[in-house]
Amino acid sequence: MRRPLVAGNWKMHGTRASVAELIEGLRRLEVPAEVEVAVMPPCLYINQVLVGLEGKAIAVGAQNCALEPMQGALTGEIAPSQLVDAGCGMVLVGHSERRTILGERDEQVCRKFAAAQSCGLVPVLCVGETLEERQAGRTLEVVAGQLDAVIDELGVDAFARAVVAYEPVWAIGTGLTASPQQAQEVHAAIRAQFQAQSAEVAQAVRILYGGSVKAANAAELFGMPDIDGGLIGGASLNADEFGAICRAAGN
Numbered sequence: 001m002r003r004p005l006v007a008g009n010w011k012m013h014g015t016r017a018s019v020a021e022l023i024e025g026l027r028r029l030e031v032p033a034e035v036e037v038a039v040m041p042p043c044l045y046i047n048q049v050l051v052g053l054e055g056k057a058i059a060v061g062a063q064n065c066a067l068e069p070m071q072g073a074l075t076g077e078i079a080p081s082q083l084v085d086a087g088c089g090m091v092l093v094g095h096s097e098r099r100t101i102l103g104e105r106d107e108q109v110c111r112k113f114a115a116a117q118s119c120g121l122v123p124v125l126c127v128g129e130t131l132e133e134r135q136a137g138r139t140l141e142v143v144a145g146q147l148d149a150v151i152d153e154l155g156v157d158a159f160a161r162a163v164v165a166y167e168p169v170w171a172i173g174t175g176l177t178a179s180p181q182q183a184q185e186v187h188a189a190i191r192a193q194f195q196a197q198s199a200e201v202a203q204a205v206r207i208l209y210g211g212s213v214k215a216a217n218a219a220e221l222f223g224m225p226d227i228d229g230g231l232i233g234g235a236s237l238n239a240d241e242f243g244a245i246c247r248a249a250g251n
């Protein structure tokens with residue numbers, strides 16, 4: 001049995017004041033014990049969130065990390081080892097906003113994945129197609145390529161200590177959600193790709209869905225056999241909405 005994971009990606013949102021409010025809301029949540037819950041604030045607020053959530057079963061992760069594992073001369077970046085030192089347990093790599101807006105490529109994503117893992121962080125590898133790619137019928141090919149970029153370099157066993165998040169770019173922040181069937185099709189293909197190399201990894205790896213997940217559509221998505229939880233953007237900024245999504249993952 002794979003333990004469901006619901007992670008809130010706060011993206012570039014928040015002020016010290018709004019983060020304090022969100023922490024208060026999260027502290028009041030009833031988080032189902034069978035669901036692993038995490039939030040990923042902007043780096044500036046990671047410490048505030050960790051301190052604020054002390055004693056609460058909500059883990060804290062980061063949205064990005066440097067290519068190199070250890071601290072050094074790399075202006076503006078944050079090393080995976082520093083994230084561990086701060087108290088983070090996981091980190092997103094290859095989010096589509098970083099791929100499309102900041103030009104992050106598979107090669108860099110792969111290096112970040114390896115750097116994070118070498119420090120004991122769990123990388124959450126984000127993959128997903130654009131609208132043009134979906135309309136051209138290339139969804140599975142694009143996602144497989146993003147996954148292979150890491151599997152070919154680091155080996156399938158690297159995913160024994162990693163998470164995959166399928167986030168169709170056209171569904172992110174748009175209010176458009178992949179239907180449960182559309183998402184399941186891609187999740188099943190991802191799992192089959194692992195299965196071809198390791199039945200053990202395929203069975204164990206958690207594949208999250210992300211893209212306009214809300215309390216209203218979460219249960220249906222999480223009910224699909226290969227959807228093991230969610231990566232939540234906008235809806236994770238509202239503690240009650242996020243709590244309802246976490247509970248949907250427990251049902």
Ligand code: 13P
Pocket residue numbers: 009095167171172173174175210211212213231232233234235
């Ligand atoms: P939204 O939930 O706002 O669509 O964002 C999804 C996402 O990008 C999470 O990483």
